[in-house]
Amino acid sequence: MKTRIFLPLAGAALLALTGCHTSMNTIENAQKEGQRQMISDSRVITDSSLAKKVSFVGINQSMTPGGFLKVQIELLNRKHSLQRFSYQFEWFDANGMQINNIVSPTVPDQIEGGESKFISSVAPTTACKDFRVKFIED
Amino acid sequence: MKKTVLLSLLAAAIPFVGTGCRTPAHYIQTGGRESLVNVNQINIQDFIEAANTATSDLLASGALDKVANPPAVLAISRIVNNTGQQIDTDLLIKKIRVAVLNSGKAQVTTTMGLGGTAEDPMAKGLQQEAEFKSDQKTTRTPDFTLSGKIIQTTAKDGNTSQSTYSFQLSLTDAKTGLAVWENEKEITKQGGRPSVGF
Numbered sequence: 001m002k003t004r005i006f007l008p009l010a011g012a013a014l015l016a017l018t019g020c021h022t023s024m025n026t027i028e029n030a031q032k033e034g035q036r037q038m039i040s041d042s043r044v045i046t047d048s049s050l051a052k053k054v055s056f057v058g059i060n061q062s063m064t065p066g067g068f069l070k071v072q073i074e075l076l077n078r079k080h081s082l083q084r085f086s087y088q089f090e091w092f093d094a095n096g097m098q099i100n101n102i103v104s105p106t107v108p109d110q111i112e113g114g115e116s117k118f119i120s121s122v123a124p125t126t127a128c129k130d131f132r133v134k135f136i137e138d
Numbered sequence: 139m140k141k142t143v144l145l146s147l148l149a150a151a152i153p154f155v156g157t158g159c160r161t162p163a164h165y166i167q168t169g170g171r172e173s174l175v176n177v178n179q180i181n182i183q184d185f186i187e188a189a190n191t192a193t194s195d196l197l198a199s200g201a202l203d204k205v206a207n208p209p210a211v212l213a214i215s216r217i218v219n220n221t222g223q224q225i226d227t228d229l230l231i232k233k234i235r236v237a238v239l240n241s242g243k244a245q246v247t248t249t250m251g252l253g254g255t256a257e258d259p260m261a262k263g264l265q266q267e268a269e270f271k272s273d274q275k276t277t278r279t280p281d282f283t284l285s286g287k288i289i290q291t292t293a294k295d296g297n298t299s300q301s302t303y304s305f306q307l308s309l310t311d312a313k314t315g316l317a318v319w320e321n322e323k324e325i326t327k328q329g330g331r332p333s334v335g336f
Contacts (some may be wrong), residue, residue, distance in 0.1 A: 064199075065198075068197050068198060070198060124240060
C-alpha cells in the first residue's frame, strides 16, 4: 500500500525536478571552410551566476563592404536550464569617445541549457573602432 | 474619546495605505529593461530594436554604397500599418533615417514624398524658387526609395496570448525599380492574463 502511494509521488517529484531542465545537442561540419578572426577580450564579471549561464566563449570581428566594424560574440550556457538575459552594445571612436547611437537597444534574449549561440552587431558609423557589450540577467 | 482618537488615526492612515503600493513617478531609460511590455501593443523598445536590426543590416549590406555620387539620396515611400492598433510609422522610420544619416551613407529628401506631398513644404517652395531664379535644376533625384509594412499575427491558448510583429522593409533602386535590399524583423511577445484580476 505504501509503495502504491510512494511511487506516483516519487514520479511527480522527479518530473517537478527535471521539468525546467533543458539541454541542447548540436551537430556541425568538422572541416570548417570559414576562418573566424578571433580577437583578445577584456572581461569584467560582477554577476558570477550570470557568467556561468551566459558565459563568453570568444569574440570575432570583420569589416563590412562599406567599412563598418562588425562584431560577433559566442555565448554558451553552461547550465541545463533556459536563461533570459539582456544585452546592449556601446560603440567608441578612435579617441575613445562614445558614439551616440539613436538605435542602440537593450536587446532581450534567451539561451537554452547547454546552448551555444551568437549575438552580433554592426557599428553605427565607420568612425567606430572599439566596442563594449553589457549583459544583465532578466 | 478613545473611539474618536482611533477613528482619526485610521482616517489619517487611509491616504498612506492607498498610495503606499503605488510607484512614484520617475524617469527610466527609454527602451530599457524597466520599460512596460504589452502583448497586444508595439512598445517603444520594439520600435528601437526593429530600427536597429534594419539599420545594421542595411549598412552591412553595402547597398547604399552602390551609387555614382555618394552619399545616396533616399525617399520615404509608403509604410503600411497592418496591425490592429493605430501607430505612427515614424516611430520606426525616423530612427532609421537618423541612423542612416549619421552613418554618412545616405541622406533623406524632405521635399519629395508619396503622391507629390513634401514633408517640408517650405523647403520645397524655396527649392523651386531657387531653381526658377537660377534656371537650373538643383533637385537630386532619389537613388532609392524605402517602403515597408508592419504586420501583427496573434495567437491565443487559454489565458496565454501571443503577438508577433513583423517589421518588413524594402529598399528599391529608383532607376530600375528593383529591390536591392530587404529585411524582416520579427518580435514575438507572450503573456498570460491573471485568472483573478481587477
